[in-house]
Amino acid sequence: MKKRKSTLVPKTLLHIFIYVALTTLVMVVSLIKMDMVRKGYLDKAFLEVGEKALNAVLGKIDNNGILHGVSYGTPVFRTAEEYKNVPVCPMPYGQSMALMLLAEALNCKKYE
Template sequence: LVSYQNENGMWHTVIDDNTSYVEASATCGFGYGILKAVHLGLVDPSFEASARKALLPVLQCIDAEGVVHQVSYGTPMGRESVQFYKDIELRPMPYGQAMAMLFLLEASK
């Protein structure tokens, strides 16, 4: 997972396609999961740096009212082309908010 992290700290909506956009809810989910695993002692503590690298770009996706932007409208499984996923619009979604809250809470520990 860490090997697919974009240089800006986020992950792409199509994880192994650098031409797809970076996406906040997936980034928050990955960041949360990595931090949780580190905090529980399930993975090597060196992975924490990868999760923390995602923190600033995620914070930059949150507006003054607390709305998380740069969230995919939804990525259903089983579509026939990678382009389908690259064309999904970005808009604030409840799961983006929830993933950001989990990530930020775990990062505050």
């Protein structure tokens, strides 16, 4: 029997995900974790994961409050190389997600 190659997460998608979406991923994961801990769905031990992600995002915010490391909007491309050519620049959606994350971090501090 021929072994079937998994197509669940093609290698190209992994490269794309790691390269383009890292800042977004960090913000979403930390926001979800912090929100779920605050609401009591997750144990407080998970808050540490959210705080690590928060610190990573804080390291991308400059003295003017601009979040760096966000990619320009991306259509669907065929290759990882095309995604690597997408400009990385401050974008409104990135700024908005960072504000949501910071607000949630403040909410979590209120309930500790």
